[in-house]
Amino acid sequence: MGAGHGHRLHFHGHSVVHRAPAHLKILGLLGFALVVVATPREWYPVFGGYLLVLLGVLALARVPLGYVLPRMVIEVPFLLFAALIPFVAEGPRVALSMPGGWELTVSESGLVAAWGLAVKGTLGVLASLTLAATTEPADVLQGLQRLRFPDLLVQIMSFMIRYLDVVTADLGRMITAMRSRGVDPRSPRHWPALARTLGALFVRSYERGERVHLAMLSRGYDGRLPEQAR
Amino acid sequence: MTPVLDVRGLAFAYPDGHQALFGVDLHVHAGERVALLGPNGAGKTTLVLHLNGILSGETGHGEGSVTVSGLPVTKKNLLEIRRRVGIVFQDPDDQLFMGSVRADVAFGPANLGLRGPELDQRVMAALEQVGMADDADRPPHHLSFGQRRRVAIATVLAMEPEILVLDEPSSNLDPASRRELADILRSLDITVLMVTHDLPYALELCPRSVVLSQGRVVADAATYDVLTDEALMRAHRLELPWGFDPRSIPVDSLPG
16 A cells, blocks of 8 residues: 555654653643744744744754754745735835845835744744654644543544545545546646546545444444543 | 344345345354355345444334344444444455554444453454554554454454454455465454455355345355355356366365
């Protein structure tokens, strides 16, 4: 089966950070994110401090920056949006001198807003990646359970983690089969076929969901996952 | 003696009107290993889903009864019925849904109310039986297909069922895994009903075979006799693999 091994966000290790109880780490992440969001964006040096804290945790966990940084690309669409704000926002304009000898006038308040969005977003993503790199998905779920997170949501998340690889492998096989019949998924001419594949994938996954539910009922499932036997 | 499995006059039509079973009678006694044979669309899966009450007259239009060691399959008895009848589904990915092998095997017995050391013991005993005890802490999706099938069997064994129902146990296995699974099934001291298209596998493991065709039982005899009855085989779309002749197998190597 083509399922990828391991979760792509977790960095195996045995540091203090890795061994810390998951629910404390989740609370730590939540607290950190709230503090970052609540900090006025004009307090520029403070954000440097936050960054140092995160880098310190990563160093303590012995997770190389080269591992975390490429995974931050998930933030790119968000940064693009932030970069647009100075151009579309209202208010007094400032001129920025550009390397080519010309000037760019942008909204001053927009610039500050963009900075705020970008820095807070980046810190949040970096902090979340730190949690993901040092905590196995199953432990995150257990931590959430210990924090009295609604049971149904924990169940849904655990199934998502379990079946992500299976569904991705399903999709991979379907695309391979399409390629074998002369479809190029990158060419817009074939996008309708690709869309139908996604529809088929949805139906397949839905049917798999039904079969999983049958298998669960067959083993006495009564709407609640038992405490994991660990 | 009360049969482990006693199916009487079972008929069933799906809500869309498709009639899958027309009065099936089937008895399986303790310690037997029985193969359930039949072409695609014969109603084998429908029958299997009746054995633990997933399907019943209450979910479609049905008649007849299923009794497991004297206990009728009704809504009131469902939990006990599902403990007694362990179904291993065809695709292990449908059956293994927890984060680790251990948690998955514990799922069933935990639903029966087992906790703590008793639960651990049950889990490890089931994994021992299928030779997967060393992989207890791995996530199921990291295992090979053959290993996943064995864990799927362990998830059901952990409930200490009275009858193990296997849906196509040898499908998608390489020959070595297929043989290993046969060794495991032979080593289990449990009643088995095995749904399969793999006729040599049925001959190897099950002394008795039941043939289901178009929703009816059309034969119930020694597996050897079924496989060598050419008229019966042809009439119900059953075919031996090319080059395989049951008559060429020494009698004393047949089961039971």
